Amino acid sequence: VVRGIGDDAAVLRLAAPVLVTTDVLVEGVHFKRDWGTPRQLGRKAFVTAASDIAAMGGRSVFALIDLRAPASTAVVDLDGIYRGFRDTATRAGTRLVGGNTCRAAALSIGVTLLGEAPNGWVGRDGCRPGDDLFVSGTLGLAGLGLRLLRRRRGARGPAVRRFLEPPSRLVLAQGLARLGGLGGMIDVSDGCLRDLGHLCAASRVGAVVDAGRLPLAATYRRLCGDDLALALTAGEDYELLFSARPGLRRRLIALARARRCPLTRIGRIVARPEGVRVLGAGGRELRFAAAGHDHFRR
Amino acid sequence: VVRGIGDDAAVLRLAAPVLVTTDVLVEGVHFKRDWGTPRQLGRKAFVTAASDIAAMGGRSVFALIDLRAPASTAVVDLDGIYRGFRDTATRAGTRLVGGNTCRAAALSIGVTLLGEAPNGWVGRDGCRPGDDLFVSGTLGLAGLGLRLLRRRRGARGPAVRRFLEPPSRLVLAQGLARLGGLGGMIDVSDGCLRDLGHLCAASRVGAVVDAGRLPLAATYRRLCGDDLALALTAGEDYELLFSARPGLRRRLIALARARRCPLTRIGRIVARPEGVRVLGAGGRELRFAAAGHDHFRR
Numbered sequence: 233v234v235r236g237i238g239d240d241a242a243v244l245r246l247a248a249p250v251l252v253t254t255d256v257l258v259e260g261v262h263f264k265r266d267w268g269t270p271r272q273l274g275r276k277a278f279v280t281a282a283s284d285i286a287a288m289g290g291r292s293v294f295a296l297i298d299l300r301a302p303a304s305t306a307v308v309d310l311d312g313i314y315r316g317f318r319d320t321a322t323r324a325g326t327r328l329v330g331g332n333t334c335r336a337a338a339l340s341i342g343v344t345l346l347g348e349a350p351n352g353w354v355g356r357d358g359c360r361p362g363d364d365l366f367v368s369g370t371l372g373l374a375g376l377g378l379r380l381l382r383r384r385r386g387a388r389g390p391a392v393r394r395f396l397e398p399p400s401r402l403v404l405a406q407g408l409a410r411l412g413g414l415g416g417m418i419d420v421s422d423g424c425l426r427d428l429g430h431l432c433a434a435s436r437v438g439a440v441v442d443a444g445r446l447p448l449a450a451t452y453r454r455l456c457g458d459d460l461a462l463a464l465t466a467g468e469d470y471e472l473l474f475s476a477r478p479g480l481r482r483r484l485i486a487l488a489r490a491r492r493c494p495l496t497r498i499g500r501i502v503a504r505p506e507g508v509r510v511l512g513a514g515g516r517e518l519r520f521a522a523a524g525h526d527h528f529r530r
Numbered sequence: 531v532v533r534g535i536g537d538d539a540a541v542l543r544l545a546a547p548v549l550v551t552t553d554v555l556v557e558g559v560h561f562k563r564d565w566g567t568p569r570q571l572g573r574k575a576f577v578t579a580a581s582d583i584a585a586m587g588g589r590s591v592f593a594l595i596d597l598r599a600p601a602s603t604a605v606v607d608l609d610g611i612y613r614g615f616r617d618t619a620t621r622a623g624t625r626l627v628g629g630n631t632c633r634a635a636a637l638s639i640g641v642t643l644l645g646e647a648p649n650g651w652v653g654r655d656g657c658r659p660g661d662d663l664f665v666s667g668t669l670g671l672a673g674l675g676l677r678l679l680r681r682r683r684g685a686r687g688p689a690v691r692r693f694l695e696p697p698s699r700l701v702l703a704q705g706l707a708r709l710g711g712l713g714g715m716i717d718v719s720d721g722c723l724r725d726l727g728h729l730c731a732a733s734r735v736g737a738v739v740d741a742g743r744l745p746l747a748a749t750y751r752r753l754c755g756d757d758l759a760l761a762l763t764a765g766e767d768y769e770l771l772f773s774a775r776p777g778l779r780r781r782l783i784a785l786a787r788a789r790r791c792p793l794t795r796i797g798r799i800v801a802r803p804e805g806v807r808v809l810g811a812g813g814r815e816l817r818f819a820a821a822g823h824d825h826f827r828r
Contacts, residue, residue, distance in 0.1 A: 240585035241551035253539035287538035337635045344642045
């Protein structure tokens with residue numbers, strides 16, 4: 233930081249190329265205030281934005297925050313959001329260099345992150361037929377948590393916690409970028425199938441997902457049984473979905489162990505005409521309404 | 531742009547140091563929808579954010595937009611905002627590289643700009659006693675326009691237009707930075723006296739403003755007469771307020787002519803203990819409630 237908060241603009245030193253992303257959490261759209269604590273909200277605002285930097289294989293370096301709140305908002309709540317954000321950012325090596333606070337009808341937290349890609353960056357367009365398809369962590373637990381919160385105020389448990397406190401995959405992502413040999417990568421924010429569709433469209437390829445290999449948390453299995461709909465179509469997982477050359481399997485297993493984050497091979501990249509398909513037991517194709525998340529469906 | 535819209539984050543090449551700022555216009559706080567056109571709104575969203583880059587003597591290079599709107603918003607209005615923003619950005623050499631659209635209770639436009647400072651950057655802290663104090667354009671007309679809009683729906687005229695269509699001082703600012711010998715600089719967004727206060731606080735100096743030298747538009751004089759309150763305390767001028775070594779006067783006159791933008795010497799920088807004062811006829815001190823703009827006055 234050459235010049236931080238307190239001047240008209242921040243003046244920063246960043247290694248080229250610069251990664252930039254912006255993301256926002258809006259009350260009534262992405263969250264309700266009584267679902268969690270202000271700290272969780274601030275934390276999640278950072279992690280969801282950082283997920284875009286992670287999906288490029290980068291590291292976040294600087295953050296700007298755009299915090300808007302009704303005039304009636306308690307200062308202690310604003311402070312909680314701010315602290316949750318800043319503490320999580322700091323742990324991820326990211327410095328808050330500016331932002332705005334203003335009043336608005338609804339509470340919202342907008343985040344802009346600037347990052348670097350010291351190990352090179354990974355786009356969405358690098359998947360090749362023959363690549364393995366991997367996903368980090370587990371799928372669907374956050375979506376399940378959201379469903380529980382919508383059903384019952386004050387819902388608690390692992391699924392709710394996974395929704396309120398998504399993990400940051402920044403460190404894992406940099407490890408992946410360092411490997412070399414990665415294909416394309418995206419973060420799962422709109423639902424696995426929908427984001428896989430984006431990945432395949434950008435790479436002009438198709439993909440086959442093996443339903444039996446999807447990584448599901450114990451809580452997910454207990455509450456959803458064999459129903460894979462949430463795992464494949466619910467949003468907010470913030471896991472990394474990527475393709476890799478088959479020669480990379482061993483090193484990916486080692487990386488998963490070192491980073492203590494599961495990396496599961498859930499399928500493979502195929503030629504474009506084959507489309508994006510999910511195969512169940514006996515190779516039977518399963519169909520899911522790609523619900524995902526779209527603010528302006530109309 | 532190495533990688534623009536369509537991937538998880540934008541990948542950009544920027545010359546160091548990088549300037550960053552974020553700003554926002556919120557319906558009901560900064561504007562009402564029937565005050566102007568969607569295009570004017572998009573235009574203003576760019577100019578107000580760019581004003582922070584200008585105040586550093588920089589140029590804006592990349593933009594991200596965070597557009598939120600009620601689900602009921604007409605697509606033609608969203609399109610107008612977007613076009614107004616993009617056209618103004620393009621004219622200023624700024625490329626839109628990303629952003630978000632989501633629904634929200636109120637319409638709002640958040641803008642993040644990334645810039646460069648090829649001629650060096652100018653902070654708020656460079657004012658020295660003995661510097662001349664300059665301001666670009668005129669003061670108070672936008673504040674007058676806002677007052678007229680608040681009084682009467684459908685108000686029109688030069689003052690209203692000045693409020694709805696603030697000028698961009700990006701080109702002027704780069705000319706200023708190129709001169710060398712500038713002291714400190716800030717943009718007048720919260721009211722001249724309030725921003726002069728920020729400038730002086732950052733530079734640890736005082737200032738004396740000669741009331742008789744304030745640049746006022748003809749419409750301002752006609753409607754406000756000798757009342758300088760709006761010129762000194764109303765916000766949204768988006769003019770540049772800066773100090774310069776006295777040896778720079780001639781070159782500033784030449785720059786003003788070349789850029790077709792008035793630069794008026796309105797006072798001088800003095801030692802800190804003298805404070806920030808406005809002197810009227812006969813050297814009598816004038817006092818103004820530094821109203822300015824503060825969202826969380828409480």
